[in-house]
Amino acid sequence: MKSIRRIMLSLSMGFLWIYTLLTLGYTGCSKTENRRSAAADQSSIEQPWQGQLVSADDRHLSVFLTRILEEAEIPQELAGHIQGLAAEGPAFLLDLLAVLEGDPYLRALVDKRHALPAGYEPDDLVELTNGSYQVSRRGLLLRRPAVMALEEMAVAAQTDGVSLIASSTYRSYSYQETVYNRNVRESGQETADRESARPGHSQHQLGLVVDFGSIDDSFAQTRAGRWIVANAHLWGWSISFPQGYEAITGYRWESWHYRYVGRELTYFIDTYFNGIQQYALQFIYHWEKAGGF
Ligand SMILES: [Zn+2]
Numbered sequence: 001m002k003s004i005r006r007i008m009l010s011l012s013m014g015f016l017w018i019y020t021l022l023t024l025g026y027t028g029c030s031k032t033e034n035r036r037s038a039a040a041d042q043s044s045i046e047q048p049w050q051g052q053l054v055s056a057d058d059r060h061l062s063v064f065l066t067r068i069l070e071e072a073e074i075p076q077e078l079a080g081h082i083q084g085l086a087a088e089g090p091a092f093l094l095d096l097l098a099v100l101e102g103d104p105y106l107r108a109l110v111d112k113r114h115a116l117p118a119g120y121e122p123d124d125l126v127e128l129t130n131g132s133y134q135v136s137r138r139g140l141l142l143r144r145p146a147v148m149a150l151e152e153m154a155v156a157a158q159t160d161g162v163s164l165i166a167s168s169t170y171r172s173y174s175y176q177e178t179v180y181n182r183n184v185r186e187s188g189q190e191t192a193d194r195e196s197a198r199p200g201h202s203q204h205q206l207g208l209v210v211d212f213g214s215i216d217d218s219f220a221q222t223r224a225g226r227w228i229v230a231n232a233h234l235w236g237w238s239i240s241f242p243q244g245y246e247a248i249t250g251y252r253w254e255s256w257h258y259r260y261v262g263r264e265l266t267y268f269i270d271t272y273f274n275g276i277q278q279y280a281l282q283f284i285y286h287w288e289k290a291g292g293f
Helices: 002-024 031-035 039-071 076-088 091-100 144-159 173-187 189-195 217-221 223-235 263-272 277-289
Strands: 125-127 141-143 165-168 209-212 237-239 257-260
Touching (some): 039 076, 039 277, 091 263, 125 144, 141 144, 144 209, 144 223, 144 257, 209 223, 217 223, 223 237, 237 263, 263 277
Antiparallel strands (some): 125 141, 165 209, 209 257
16 A cells, blocks of 8 residues: 555656646757757657656556546546546646545545444544534534634634534434434434434544534524635535535535535545535545555
């Protein structure tokens, strides 16, 4: 795994190097050679040299990317858009690398098909207290990096005259079990699956998720709801279940449910995946599974 990562990194660095040379218009051959030929000759020496190296890297990346985009079930139009951006230069690989260097739980795919490791419990949970944001009750827990990011975001919101309320955060495996079983009893399995997660499948178990405000659709129309849509990504928070993506995420629109994924990943999601967290996480999951980097 390490050596593959090294190879991919050197590939991306090579890509960066070639890209830089092309951008700077480097001729790629010695002045001695150039001196004896006219400008017309010069281009005939340069082009095959540059073309060969660039297309070799392009081909390698493009083939691998196509495979991963297919495995990650990225819709064709979006996949084409990503291929186009990746072909433009090294930015895509470097942005991806920045995500992969971070805490793996920030990018962990946890959905109806992918569970967390059995019994997973973060070891840096902190209890939230009233401060720049409000808490709806005592005992709400979040992982330390998420607490810091929430604090920073809440201060920015306050500056804009908006107050954020954290209403639900970390949920342990056993808590999910209780809630899910109760929902099945009260509303039937289909509704329970649509509105709650099976034990082990909730993003809340990561300790990186906050449900804000009223935890219902009215939140979207509040000042906090509107502010958070526009600004959350700047502090590394991403909406998990956006409107119109129930078939992709498995959940109806939840305007209140935000996951802390870090700024590198919100940038990656917004730049390459049209702001859809689920697509980016599926892509990263399959990229890592295939041993990319
Ligand atoms: Zn939630």
